[in-house]
Amino acid sequence: MFQRIMVPVDLAHEKRLEKSLGLAADLARQYGATVIYVAISAATPGSVAHTPGEFADKLSRFATDQGKAHNIATESHAVTSHDPSIDLDPALLKAVNEIKADLVVMASHVPNITDYLWPSNGGTVASHAPVSVMVVR
């Protein structure tokens, strides 16, 4: 049913991702799909990496580790953005097409009143992505 599952990850807050990572791995085993971990960073040094190159390396290592831990096929896709706080949603939507994903599994917080002002990333991606999106709360 699904061949390529995209999982957006925030390497600085890995703990918050446990549910969505586990779920994506289960789905991947079920359908024999590949999980592609997508992460976005600025070109400036950040808490995860000092350069875009180092960031991509870390993400790729993360993907390999996940693949070994869950016994699934994995890939990674690092995106560099001018302004990650704002450009996250459009960058994720672009990535869906670039990596030809047919399912997105992503973590999101429980919506609250601020979502009227700042919709959650999961919410925005679900509204605009051309493929199925599973938002994990």
Added chain:
Amino acid sequence: MTDTPTPQGIPAPEGVSDLIDTDYEIGQDNIESKIGMFGFDIHNPVFLVSALSIIAFVFYSLALPEQAGTAFSWLFDTVTKKFDWFFIASGNIFVLFCLMLIVTPLGSVRLGGVDAKPDYSYIGWFAMLFAAGMGIGLMFYGVSEPMSHFSSSMGGVTSEAGARTDWAPLGGAVGNEVEAVRLGMAATIFHWGLHPWAIYAVVALALALFSYNKGLPLTIRSAFYPILGERIWGWPGHFIDILAVFATLFGLATSLGFGATQANAGLNELFGIPVSSTTEVVLITGITAIALISVLRGLDGGVKLLSEINMGLAALLLIFVLLVGPTVLILTGFVDSLGAYLQYLPQLANPVGREDVNFSQGWTSFYWAWWISWSPFVGMFIARVSRGRTVREFLVCVLLIPSLVCVLWMSVFGGTAIHQVVVDGYTGAQNADLELQLFKMLDQLPLASITSFIGIVLVIVFFVTSSDSGSLVIDTITAGGKVDAPVPQRVFWCIFEGAVAIVLLLSVGGLQSLQSMVISTGLPFTIVLLLMCWAIFKGLLAERRA
């Protein structure tokens, strides 16, 4: 971080570069939590100390306006008058340093590593650095400064008890119109050309180099790594960052306050809208509201877009004035002004033994302190958008091209206004208040109501871009160099800046006294900039050897 343990500080850069090996992890001093429903991620203690000291200074100037006014204007006078030689000499060092980097092999180092690709196209990049650098100043001083130097030069030299009392640059040019125009233009270009852009370039280059090539966080303290080493992560670093936040926020808030007064005068002239503090508060609120929208649209959808629109509008206005004004005279004036600038440069840039004290202290030294107090903000913003350029390309585009554009702008606007005085005998612009001179000059040209309206739109949009990019810069510094901190923080700084501007506007003399204080921060920052030159030199040498 919980992923596989990796040795911090031994990353894989893009191609060959020379990262600094430090145990500091970006964001390690940050507090990350939630207030109510808003998440935040701020540097401790830079965020709190900056915000609280800004509030304390506002209260001080409100509670004791006279005492604060006296204290800050004493500070300002001392800084610009006693240290004029220091500012002028340092300015020369910055220009020579930048020119040296352009012509030596150090200029071939690429910001972001040898394989880095530029983040922005030339047009977008140039529009942003120009809007951040001096867009707004050109609107106000494009007519008034050449005019002012021209008038004072014509007036010649007057002295009392052996001291010059006139404001003419150098020896003036009493009664000699041709020479007064040349001297006036040369002095203006001196203040808006190579020197201010060299100041911005030094700060921007230091930040870009230490962030993109050395892997340190994008904050002011990073440029001090070669000098202070690991100590930049402690209080010396906190202090540098707090000072930068302080100068940026007050610089923006006071110019927002003054800008509102000036926009009000323009609106009054055009549409008869009354000059009152109510109108000004509405203007500041409006500018802040538009800036907020721009902040929420991010760097590409906000600042970049607005900067490009503004550059287009400014170019239209420039071409219009050039075509309907005295075209041939402006063009020959442009070449002549450049010649005059080169001719007078050695005398204008001479730091010692100056006789034209009013000019060299009241204008030059004031400007240098002003540019330098703005340099953390503008420099940091330029650094943010300059990744992927070589040092040479960076300096040509940050130093030489903006200087030439300023010369052209001044020649067109100032040249037309002076022409109106000399040839047409129209003194409307010459005698008007500073904020109205541009509009009085446009008044003499066709389609005045349209061009004046474009003028006001330009002023307002330049303020929006300053407010937006300022919030971005302050947020990055107070988040310890993280550029992906939660958006509500930027919103906070944007609103805070508007609020400070309104409070100061409504107080007696608050704007004036705090602006004096901001400009006084130019003195410590001059020392900071001189040290940065050394740090850049060492950093680039290491990069070449890598």
